[in-house]
Every structure is written in C-alpha cells, then in structure tokens.
Amino acid sequence: MPELPEVETIKRTLSKHLPSRQIKGCEIRLPKLVLPAPEEFSRTVVGQKVLELERRGKFLLLHLSGNLSLLCHFRLTGQLIYLPDGQEEPPHTHLRFILDQGNLLYADLRQFGKLELLKREEISRHPSLLKLGPEPWELTPETFCQLLQRSHRQLKALLLDQSVIAGLGNIYVDESLFRAGLHPTRKASSLSPEEAVKLHHIICEVLKEAIATGGSSVRNYVDGEGKSGTFQERHLVYGRRGQPCPRCKTPIAYTTVASRGTHFCPVCQK
Helix, strand or coil, X not given: CCCHHHHHHHHHHHCCCCCCCXXXXXXXXXXXXXXXXXXXXXXXXXXXXXXXXXXXXXXXXXXXXXXXXXXXXXXXXXXXEEECCCCCCCXXXXXXXXXXXXXXXXXXXXXXXXXXXXXXXXXXXXXXXHCCCCCHXXXXXXXXXXXXXXXXXXXXXXXXXXXXXXXXXXXXXHHHHHHHCCXXXXXXXHCCHHHHHHHHHHHHHHHHHHHHCCCCCCCCCCCCCCCCCCHXXXXXXCCCCCCECCCCCCECEEEEECCEEEEECCCCCC
C-alpha cells in the first residue's frame, strides 16, 4: 500500500491544488526521508513552482520549475496531503512544504517512504523507474497472454513483480484472481488464451473501479485531500479470511504466496 489506484487518486486530488503553487519554505523533520541531504534539498526546492503531477506505477512525480522533479516513494504508510492554511496537520508529519497558498505535507507512520529531488533528465535513468514494466492497460490482451505463457512462476508472484507489470499489489491481485476464478499458486503458463484474456480484462476493470471509488483505505491510506477511499467496501476476498465466499459461502482461505499474505476461495479458485 498504496498501489496504483491509490497513487492515481493522490495524483488526481493533488492536481486540483498544486499546479502553479510556489514553494516558499520547506521544513524537514526526518532527515532520512529526503534525498539529497536536507540542507541541499531545502535550498534547491524553495522558490520553485509546481508545474504538473505524473504517476508511474506506484510512484508519484511532482514536476517543478527549475528543471526539477520530486519523486515520491510512499512504501507502506506514506501520505502526501494538501491542506489549506490554518488546518491542523495529520499525525506523523515529517515534512512540510509551505506554499504561497496552503501547505503540502508528507506523513508516514512507518517511516519507510522517500522523497527524492531529481533533475528532469535523471528521471528516465532512476533505478526504481527504469526497472518498471508496463502497466496493465499498456498491454494488449495478446501481449498479456504471451507474457503469462512465457513464465512458469506462480500466477500471483508474477503479477506482483513490478518489473513485469507495474502498479499491481497484494489487494488488487487477490481481488482480480478471485473475480477471474484463478488460484494464486497456479502456474502462469498453464492459463489458456481465453483465461489470460479474461484475467487481463478483469485486472483493468478492477483498477478502474478502485480509482473511481478513491482506492482502498484498509490501513492508513488517504488521498491528497486527506479523505479515505471506499473500494475496501467492495473487496470480495482481501482481508476476509474465514468469512464466507460471496459466491459459494465457503470460508475464505489464507496462505502465503511470494512472501505475501494471500486471500482466496478454495472452491471458486481451483
């Protein structure tokens, strides 16, 4: 967390407030959060204007004047929130951009996130972005099918690999595999072309549905305005261990795949 729908939602909500805003000050309360070092980070970013926002996989980019970009890694519990002047900041706020109108805050309970200030030309060479595969909707059903047929890995492990397909995480893989009726440990290459095409369609639909509902707030995720998403109310298997399957009423099972907790129906997902 957050995954592609959450980061896309953060981008869309912040895009209503940040473009054309100038950074007037920068308060860094957790030095390990930023790159380069806090003094250089603050000196470089202050005075710049926010031009536009972009998402790549689970990463958010704030493009600034001065040929600069701010790369945000949210990791487990990162939050990037715009607040009007005078509003109380959220708990665990470790960085505050003072804007000419309002404030942009970064909060992080687990403190695993990172904000990196880059020259614009460095983006394409950044290791985290360089290794990203295409996003699901950047693949045709045919290329998605070929991708699965070339791999003997477990289906969930393959879908979680950001170098293969960017943006998918634990929540949306579990939900997509359930809707497609596919077991998470099944070999990717064992899927028929029809199953692969169906899975590709379902993944894209689940992601679009999650974006439309503001993402899944299962822990501390909020959007760029501090609001929770509601897609968690539509989860069919994720987080429902032991509860009845919405289709067959069998208790939802739980196992570990690719070191990730995995929810599935043992009857509907053979």
